Amino acid sequence: MxxxxxxxxxxxxxxxxxxxxxxxxxxxxxxxxxxxxxxxxxxxxxxxxxxxxxxxxxxxxxxxxxxxxxxxxxxxxxxxxxxxxxxxGLTQDWPVVIVGIGNLGAALANYGGFASRGFRVAALIDADPAMAGKPVAGLPVRHTDELESIITDNGVSIGVIATPAGAAQQVCDRLVAAGVTSILNFAPTVLSVPEGVDVRKVDLSIELQILAFHEQRKAGEETTSAQEPAAAVQPRSSAAARTPAAGRAAGKGPDGDVPAVMPA
Amino acid sequence: MxxxxxxxxxxxxxxxxxxxxxxxxxxxxxxxxxxxxxxxxxxxxxxxxxxxxxxxxxxxxxxxxxxxxxxxxxxxxxxxxxxxxxxxGLTQDWPVVIVGIGNLGAALANYGGFASRGFRVAALIDADPAMAGKPVAGLPVRHTDELESIITDNGVSIGVIATPAGAAQQVCDRLVAAGVTSILNFAPTVLSVPEGVDVRKVDLSIELQILAFHEQRKAGEETTSAQEPAAAVQPRSSAAARTPAAGRAAGKGPDGDVPAVMPA
DNA sequence: AAGTGTGAAGCTGTTCACAGCA
DNA sequence: TGCTGTGAACAGCTTCACACTT
Missing domain, CATH: 1.10.10.10 (Winged helix-like DNA-binding domain superfamily/Winged helix DNA-binding domain)
Structure with missing residues (x-):
């Protein structure tokens, strides 16, 4: 979004x-x-x-x-x-930088879908000095210190952020200051950017949560289901393995309790 | 209400x-x-x-x-x-399986955002026999042969597909047949599933393309027209010949190019 | 005084259904 | 005849603005 x-x-x-x-x-x-x-x-x-x-x-x-x-x-x-x-705009060449070469960053660097559509990975950048020079997907990882010069020298206008959440805003600010105007953010944080800069977010955990919502709903309605389209695969055998969602009564408990949820 | x-x-x-x-x-x-x-x-x-x-x-x-x-x-x-x-539905435990332990699959397995919200990685599955048993994110990779039993034994209803595009539909079919009813798909393919199964798609390349669209527009606005033809290619003669094309942007790079685009 | 909850208005996106053209 | 292109109806989402509650 x-x-x-x-x-x-x-x-x-x-x-x-x-x-x-x-x-x-x-x-x-x-x-x-x-x-x-x-x-x-x-x-x-x-x-x-x-x-x-x-x-x-x-x-x-x-x-x-x-x-x-x-x-x-x-x-x-x-x-x-x-x-x-x-x-x-794919008839032109778009140099991009990927910042944060952890598991995800490396996966992105190796992702064929980028290079195949006019997107060229201009550089991989990471804050860890130990990573510097190490080759990932055929490119040597550069240190964050070089971020600005890399952006400028390559005329990069699109940046991909794959850092931990804590570093994302800072990286974002530097990218923007250096001239980047479009950002694809994989870090689970809301980035604030000046007007004119586009940000799109890809959040793995959010997608799963949306699925869980619908999954929960299905479980709660199993009682009413009866029709099954012909081609459908067999309706499953053991949905019971997992708790059938119990009727979430929702007596509307008084107040906070049952946190159970943690940060991300 | x-x-x-x-x-x-x-x-x-x-x-x-x-x-x-x-x-x-x-x-x-x-x-x-x-x-x-x-x-x-x-x-x-x-x-x-x-x-x-x-x-x-x-x-x-x-x-x-x-x-x-x-x-x-x-x-x-x-x-x-x-x-x-x-x-x-996060107050309950959701076992998930990740199929396709390449760069992306490994990144997902290591992603903290999953475990922290009620999602438990029940198993990592890959088709490569050489991967079997290898530990990734603390879990031993299991071979695809075991897919059905893993799903059933763990009561898994959510599956994550991180395989190459070519294998995605097949994996999807097996997951669904085994009882999975929600799928998070990272492979760049349209999956067809029976009614009642939810699919959410995360497509890295599409996100970048959307950014490129807006980026291109910004560039075009800076100076009324005046676009730098980065690397426009030549147009397919056949294509140019058959359409009145008309309207808009006509002029542009004289003709166009075509490919440069590949599968993903 | 402060801030929620919500009808109603306004937009954006989707679907319908058919005129129009090859 | 077959299929595109599109006005018009429809549906869903967002924003407004203010009554209502604490």
């Missing part, structure tokens, strides 16, 4: 809805796969299925980009790949 | 808006920090700032949980921590 408030004043829109922007990479991936199989054209229906959305939404999304399809036929795969890439 | 009494809203309706659910973990984290500093109460304004949202939204969100605040005072920190934890 982007935190940094930004973007134009509503008027004079040339704007593509944010929700649409978020789906373009999805379409691009599906189109790339088709392109590799040399499929020349696709219908909105086929592409939508491949991307995991419904066709009306896909057509609407594409309508914001322009009229790139052919009625009665569909979309030209190669052409669409190009148009979406261009719209997303 | 949600009165906090019964958890059965008469109809099979959602109850708490999805957008609200997605923010609860955020509030929880902020509250936990306050709790550690022994702060007894907070106002919606303070808590909202700490969580990075605005206060009206926060109050609205909390109103779906019930009336847990005190007018003129604010919210009791401990009590709220408990209520949100309960609502999210």
């Amino acid at each position: 982007a935190t940094g408030r930004t973007h134009r004043p509503a008027t004079r829109s040339r704007g593509i809805p944010e929700a649409t922007v978020a789906r373009l990479p999805l379409y691009l991936r599906a189109l790339t796969a088709l392109s590799e199989r040399s499929v020349p054209t696709v219908s909105s229906e086929e592409l939508a299925t491949a991307a995991g959305v419904n066709s009306a939404k896909l057509r609407k999304d594409f309508s914001y980009l322009g009229s790139y399809g052919t009625r009665g036929v569909g979309y030209d795969v190669e052409y669409l790949v190009y148009q979406i890439s261009r719209e997303l | 949600a009165t906090g009494r019964t958890h059965r809203p008469a109809t099979r309706s959602r109850g708490i808006p999805e957008a609200t659910v997605a923010r609860l973990p955020l509030y929880l984290r902020a509250l936990t920090a306050l709790s550690e500093r022994s702060v007894p109460t907070v106002s919606s304004e303070e808590l909202a700032t700490a969580a990075g949202v605005n206060s009206a939204k926060l109050r609205k969100d909390f109103s779906y949980l019930g009336s847990y605040g005190t007018r003129g005072v604010g919210y009791d920190v401990e009590y709220l921590v408990y209520q949100i934890s309960r609502e999210l």
Whole structure:
């Protein structure tokens, strides 16, 4: 979720809805796969299925980009790949730095999805002097002292923060001061940035918590379920292994008790 | 309205808006920090700032949980921590399995945010026989052959997929068949699952692409047009030939390029 | 006086359904 | 005929503003 408030004043829109922007990479991936199989054209229906959305939404999304399809036929795969890439800014090279080369940082450095879409890892940066010079994913880790010069020398405008939560804001401030205007934050903290800087957050623990919420809900409704779609796999055998969520009575206990939850 | 009494809203309706659910973990984290500093109460304004949202939204969100605040005072920190934890289902233990112990899988296994919120890593699973038995984050990696028995024996209902894209669907099918009903997918693929199974996706490359989109726009705004053609490639002649293209950005890099994009 | 809880207004995003074009 | 492109209806989320409570 982007935190940094930004973007134009509503008027004079040339704007593509944010929700649409978020789906373009999805379409691009599906189109790339088709392109590799040399499929020349696709219908909105086929592409939508491949991307995991419904066709009306896909057509609407594409309508914001322009009229790139052919009625009665569909979309030209190669052409669409190009148009979406261009719209997303992937036809240019984006140097990025990854700060915090722990388990996650190393995983990111090795992640093929970055390099394959116009993102080039310009440098890996870590605060631990012992890490300096050590090669990770083929690049030598640089020390935090060099952060500013690396940003400047490489014209980096996108930074990835994979440090512990405690160091994130400080790293963020330095990145921004050095010229970075887009940040992908993996640290479990809310970053505050000046206007004009975009922040997107990826929080592993939050995703799991959202799943737990729905999981809990399912457990509490098992009594009512009866219908099972044909193709469904066998409805499971031992859901009982885990506590069936008990009816969370919720008598609304008086006050604080049962903390059980810890920091993250 | 949600009165906090019964958890059965008469109809099979959602109850708490999805957008609200997605923010609860955020509030929880902020509250936990306050709790550690022994702060007894907070106002919606303070808590909202700490969580990075605005206060009206926060109050609205909390109103779906019930009336847990005190007018003129604010919210009791401990009590709220408990209520949100309960609502999210974090007062119970959730065993999870992580499948695919590569860079990312290992990073996830080591991620403290899991264990600290009721999520217990029941097992690490990988298809590589050479990995079997090797300890990662204190747990021995188990071979994929054992997947089903691990799920069943531990009553696992949440699975994390961190395999390469090509293996994801197959792993997903096996997890679901074994009884998993919630999946957190890190592989860059659309997973298809039977009704009743929840899938959440975390896609590193997509996040970067979204940032690139906004970054590109910022650059274009600085000086009316005047874009630096970083590394535009050539356009597919066939593509350019078949469409009226029309509108917008036309000019641009004369034509476009196409690929440079790869699978992930 | 301070701050929650919430109708109501306003937005954004999704779905429908069909006109229009190849 | 087949499928895109899109106005219009709909649904969900956010923001406003203020009545109400402590």
